[in-house]
Amino acid sequence: MFRTLRERISKASDEAAGEIERDIKRGRKVSGKRLDEVLWPLEVALLEADVALPVVEELKAEMKRRLGEARFSRREDIESSISAAFRESLVKMLGKGRTSLVKRVEDGERPFVIMFVGVNGTGKTTTIAKVANRLQKRELTVVLAAADTFRAGAIEQLQLHGERLGCRVIQQKAGSDPAAVAYDAIEHARARRRDVVLIDTAGRMQTNSNLMDELAKVKRIAKPHMTIFVGDSLAGNDAIEQARRFEEAIGLDGVILCKVDADAKGGSALSITHTIGKPVLYLCVGQGYDDIVPFQPKWLIERILGEGDPPEKAEVISE
Ligand SMILES: Nc1nc2c(ncn2[C@@H]2O[C@H](COP(=O)(O)OP(=O)(O)OP(=O)(O)O)[C@@H](O)[C@H]2O)c(=O)[nH]1
Ligand SMILES: [Mg+2]
Structure with missing residues (x-):
């Protein structure tokens, strides 16, 4: 060896x-x-x-x-x-289309709306909490939209993050129209002059066209400034296929890869960027709010060359 x-x-x-x-x-x-x-x-x-x-x-x-x-x-x-x-x-x-999410938000319109999509259990809701925390550290005010009205417990899960982070969660009852929740959240942010709206959505298989249509409707109504695909780095080649289908069905602006702490190989970051031509914005490396790291090509290169340490935490790496 x-x-x-x-x-x-x-x-x-x-x-x-x-x-x-x-x-x-x-x-x-x-x-x-x-x-x-x-x-x-x-x-x-x-x-x-x-x-x-x-x-x-x-x-x-x-x-x-x-x-x-x-x-x-x-x-x-x-x-x-x-x-x-x-x-x-x-x-x-x-390097294709590399961009900093925080910078896009800081330079963007108010409220700046970001929608998160992906298959079940990849880490969307946890990632939203991490991104909210990161934006709050930059003195930006955040509203969360509980537009996963489908999975039992999803609203409560987001509500709990909202309480911990001190940001408002806009919700309706389970089973209601996700596009209406997103719309309400944006109206709320506009009325209260909040800076950012982060929209949580229900996980869905990329092959289910009815659910993809529902997501397209949320996007049509909410008109997000960015749509982010949240992928599971453990899904390997399947994550690439998922990203491709979401890109085709609703259009994406960037990718966040989760569970890199469990996988740590990270090659899917390269494959996804290459396949859909959209940048990886962050890697998530654990379940805590600070376990999110801006993606740096250098990290992956060193990983493949066999010289890399695990990615550092958010405080250490700036965007
Ligand atoms: N180790 C590790 N676990 C993570 C990471 N991100 C999320 N998780 C865990 O993965 C599980 C699923 O995360 P969620 O945020 O609920 O995923 P989701 O995509 O919202 O799931 P659905 O709403 O069911 O589609 C939870 O137990 C998280 O704590 C990560 O970067 N590393
Ligand atoms: Mg969720």
């Missing part, structure tokens, strides 16, 4: 050394086949980190483009070049 990915790449390039050194001595570019061999450990590490196969292939193609253009004077240069090319390729992929 090799400890870090770099050691594994180094071993692979040792094995291909004769051929590579011949290429270098003749002043040639290193052949695509040799690069394939040297990149193999990286490919395995990406798959082990739950990065989807088509994304791995595109990343590899991008790296081969970068490395294939280079002429190396020593074999050792290849290892450091791979590491650098990998970082650059990944940052390029993860």
Whole structure:
């Protein structure tokens, strides 16, 4: 077993050394086949980190483009070049549409409305409480909309968070129209000059078109400034399919990945961003209000290279 990915790449390039050194001595570019061999450990590490196969292939193609253009004077240069090319390729992929939620809110209209969607149990309601707490720390006032009128206990769950955080929860009785709850919450925020409305919605399978239509109705009525998909990092490739369906059915502006503390591989962050072209805004790393971290490409890169520590808590990393 090799400890870090770099050691594994180094071993692979040792094995291909004769051929590579011949290429270098003749002043040639290193052949695509040799690069394939040297990149193999990286490919395995990406798959082990739950990065989807088509994304791995595109990343590899991008790296081969970068490395294939280079002429190396020593074999050792290849290892450091791979590491650098990998970082650059990944940052390029993860950088698509990067945005800070807090900044969007601070610069946006009042009330700024954010709707949270996703399948059952991914962490939507808990994430809303974490985001509310984060916004409150920036002196923003928050109203929560209990638009999950479907699941028993969902209203009470949000109400409890509201009490702990000291923010108003707008609700109606169980079974009522979620779009009407969202509308009420926005009207309340407007009348009381509150800064932000966070809309909780009922979890639903991406394959249930009736429920997706209901969500589209909430969106039509509430006209949120942002719609955020909350995904479970443990769902692996399924989280990618979910994000794609939600993007198609209602449109998304960003992603929050939960339960990264339990998974910690985080490759689905890369796959989702690549698939729907929307940024990952935060990673959630536990059940406490501060267990939410702005997503930094650097964290995932180090994770895959086998050098990363767990993400730090909210106070440490600013947006
Ligand atoms: N370890 C860990 N647990 C989490 C995280 N986020 C949420 N949870 C837990 O996951 C469970 C489901 O969270 P909820 O916030 O209720 O999920 P939801 O998407 O609102 O669920 P539904 O309303 O049923 O669709 C709860 O027990 C949370 O405490 C996280 O980042 N890490
Ligand atoms: Mg919920």
